[in-house]
Amino acid sequence: MDFNTLIAQFISGLSVAMLLFLVASGLTLIFGVLNVLNFAHGSFYLLGTYFTYQLMQMFDNFWVGLLVGVIGAGIVGMVIEVLFLRRIYGRDQEGAFQLLMTYAFILIIDDVVKFIWGPEYKTIPKPDALMGSLNIGTTVVPTYNVFIIVVGLLVVLFAWYFLTKTDKGKMVRASSLDRNMLGLLGTNVPMIMTLTFGVATAMGGLAGILAAPLRTVTPGAGVEVIIDSMIVVVIGGFGNFWGALLGALIIGEVLSFGILWMPELATVLTFIVMIIVLIVKPEGLLSKKMVGRK
């Protein structure tokens, strides 16, 4: 195995990692701010993809589709938060009910998608501008993969700026620390929660759209991605934004190099990583508090 293959594999792993990060950071934001484990997050990934597919059928333009898909996924997310999730906050055994409700949304959304667009495979072509490949040193890398990495990095930068430098971002972080106190200080906490859910689901939709030209589009895609993203969130630590980034990088590279060296065990490897992390450091790699342990 020569050096170029390694670099190419590494970059392909990075693009996988960025897609995972987009989904997982949404998951972890929702967990941090709303204290909900959104098991249905993969379904928003799916919705984004199919909205884009529909728009491309109508206008044949990837960028219009991307925009509408992202916004559409976010709007559906906000509607679900306001109409349904809001009703079970603070209930006894809330965790189990959240799991059930979001599981119900997987069943419902996936079936609705199947009903509207049919169960067969769909394809979304890469936009013309991002066809072809780039030379990085002596390694040839598809332009589209580089594009995904750049978009992922932009989201990371923007999120960092928003969460640490702006007042609104500070409110979001505050609501994950102490919801009641923030409410007493006069902030509209339910609004923050709804908007966070909307932004997070929109990011899930974005991931689905970006991934679509690389993978085939099927109604089962959301379920596949949710388990991987869940692993990422667990590894990084629930509610920990930077943990999601680290977790995504680890899982992305494990998947990418796993396929190279141990094709049989590639899918199993991610679970092994998760089990090791949960046993050694259950609160996640980047979380300091001793949560979740007895």
Added chain:
Amino acid sequence: MKKLKDYLPWICYFVFFLGILLVNPGTHYIHLVARVIIFSLYAVAFNLLYGTTGLVSFGHALFYGIGAYITGMLVKATGPEYFLLFIVLGAAGAAFVSFFIGLLTLRLTGIYFTMLTLAFAQLAWGLTFKLYHFTGGDDGIQAIAKPAMLTGGVTKYYLFSFVVVAICMYILWRIRRSPFGSVLNCIRQNPQRITFLGLNVYKNQLKAFVISAFFAGVAGGLYAGLDGSIHPDMLHWPTSGNAILMATIGGMGTFFGPVIGAGILTGLEEIVGKYTEYWSFSIGVVVLIVVLLFPRGVLGIKRLAGNKNKEEKETEVVCNS
């Protein structure tokens, strides 16, 4: 009279499942109800952990699957003469594995416990796919024979499953009403108090975990005989999710709730599946309605408006004062 009231659900249980045979609705439906019986054992066993002890395991498919695979592979290897023994061995295998998984997972709480159980089950699911020579990969194991006594006509196997499940259910029922069952109940409501009483939360949870896995394994073994084939999907996470669905829809605070949940889930799949392929949509809607309007499940409806029964009030007073 109190005695009779306590046994009323049991009488309903026997009357319904044996009455079906008298009505004799045809092979297809008997097969269907046999599935309900087996799923109900799976769900009731799971509910010992979920509704009673308050541990949301998302990896119970693992134990269900182990029971099915061990039974299936033993029948394939040696023939079906000792079918019942193989089911017990399968359940014992599930209990054995669950002991070690329990040791690791029960160190964590809440969502971390849920995720770790999910990870172990998914790991096993991935391995059954890859260990093609051992488990048959994604083909699973086909044509699992039944002993001569149980072949011919689904009614025989129906009765066999019913008897096995009824015995297991009775054991689980006694466990839940035993002092150990009360300890589990209190672990859900107030684990600290259990520690104050000088009991070990971790050890008792581990016991519940192993018992629950054992009976889930029995259910898996029975299912292997019913359909005569097993496949890796039995270990996949939707199977674990189904256990949670059945227990919640039926009522996780009740013993017989999961049986009703199993009936509703299987029934919906059958009835809606007849007209359209979108039956999982209907299950999603039912779950949504249950979560929003009847969080105590179908059997818990009568207790909705704050009418907690006496036992529940007493434990609450004891646990929260």
